[in-house]
Amino acid sequence: MNGKRPAEPGSDRAGKKVKKEVMAKFSDAVTEETLKKQVAEAWSRRTPFRHGKFCLNISGLGFQTFPRLTWSQPLTCPVLNTNSQMPCSVTMMSWKGAGSPSFFTWFLPGMRAWGAPWTCSALTVSEVLSEEKSRLSISGWFHGPSLTRPPTYFEPLIARSPHIPQDHEILYDWINPTYLDMEYQAQIQEEFEESSEILLKEFLQPEKFAEVCEALERGRVEWSSRGPPNKRFYEKAEESQLPDILRDCMALFHSEAMFLLLSNFTGLKLHFLAPSEDEPEDKKEQDGASAAENTEEGTSHSSSEPENSRGATSDSSLQSDGPTDPEEGEAKKESSVPTCQGELRHWKIGHYTLIHDNSKTEFALDLLLYCGCEGWKPEYGGFTSYIAKGEDEELLTVNPENNSLALVYRDRETLKFVKHINHRSLEQKKSFPNRTGFWDFSFVYYE
Secondary structure (H helix, E strand, O other): OEOOOOOOOOOOOOOOOOOOOOOOOOOHHHHOHHHHHHHHHHHHHOOOEEEOOEEEOHHHOOOOOOOOOEEEEEEEOOEEOOOOOEEEEEEEHHHHOOOOOEEEEEEEOOEEEEEEEEOEEEEEEOOOOOOOOOEEEEEEEEEOOOOOOOOOOOOOOOOOEOOEOOOOHHHHHHEOHHHHOHHHHHHHHHHHHHHOEEEEOOOEOHHHHHHHHHHHHOOOOOEEEEOOOOOEEEEEEOHHHOOHHHHHHHHHHHEHHHHHHHHHHHOOOOOOOOOOOOOOHHHHHHHHHHHHHHHHHOOOOOOOOOOOOOHHHOOHHHOOOOOOOHHHHHHHHHHOOOEEEEEEEEEOOOOEEOOOOOOOOOOEEEEEEEEOOOOOOHHHOOOEEEEEOOOOOEEEEEOOOEOOEEEEEEOOOEEEEEOOOOHHHHHHHHHOOOOOOEEEEEEEEEO
């Protein structure tokens, strides 16, 4: 786990990547007033216009569908070089106002291609592989009268569930005994509270981890692609069809014992036995002793009456002296029950996730356990990057590392994405011919 993304191979500078400035030189003819008038006249008549090697064919731009469109600046002119990619983005009419479909054109060696204007266009460049050639494009917006459009689609919320009652023995069956030592848990919590992140190596017992990897490599898992492509593209395992060992591993992260263990690792209120920040010190010590006893001796209690959440969820709406309405009090009580959501994911070349305008941000604990990533290099992609809203600087980079548990606590000002996995990842086949990419158990916990 790194604070920032490592430098690209061959670079002598670590840390933030330097933006490459590419200057495009336009022909002097573009600034000629006579030529501008000729283009405008051809545009208004919907007739082709030629000037030297340049040809503008208006008839092929879909004006039968949008007969009253006009063009206006600004234009964008991106240049994509080796290893550059433009994951699928959906350009919606609402972004630029009603009646504003987009257009684009690619300039490639020996060819030029126009994209017709539409109110919703899916544009993508999976990856530029050529070392010598670049991909240049010009894109912009047409403007016209308002059009009726269908209602905005909202993705259904992913279900969250409270912990599953499970005896503490599940921890001793699965987890490295080092992490079950109470003194070591206290050290982990101290480090986590300072940086809000930690990487626990060799987290699962070697025998269990080997069984998990073997089940993943056998190929008996049913995978389905997760989209839409303007937000994410990777494969998710169908939990109902999982082999027993993988189903048991998923149950581990859903278990009550794991909620309590994560509370001890992080200091978060993920279990009713975990002390909260606003409790007196003597009460914390008493509850901490109870938590230690139950971690070592087991507990079958359910968190039906959890205490107040810690400061992470104490926004202005929760800082009153207490609810006067019984229904409001019941709603607050229900919302304070710790929950989680999780999935088993497969990552390979071409996969990614994106930050988008509707990204929901909230206080949460991210958990990632990686499998099958021996020899995986940061330049392959696939790392999880955390950034602050409105900033380009990376706050944290979590690189895939075998049998390592990454814990990251994020707030409402933090966004995350998984970097596009590029063609360099195919080098993994040299050492593991039957493997494509890697897997991770991805869970999010809420207080």
